[in-house]
Amino acid sequence: MVTHSNLHLKPGDRGMAVADFWRVVDGKIVEHWDVIQEAPEKSANDNTMF
Structure with a gap:
């Protein structure tokens, strides 16, 4: 099983x-x-990461 996510720890950050x-x-x-x-x-x- 695999997931690919865009994680944001604070509003407005670029994310991970x-x-x-x-x-x-x-x-x-x-x-x-x-x-x-x-x-x-x-x-x-x-191409972007997402």
Whole structure:
């Protein structure tokens, strides 16, 4: 299972890109990994993180 989120800790901030990964076995979460990166002020290309 995977989620990709735009997390804002304060109103008006650029936010952070958060990806969470879970491995589920028999309906139970057995592992979890996450990756967090602050959203850049300027994107390196025309695609945004979201």
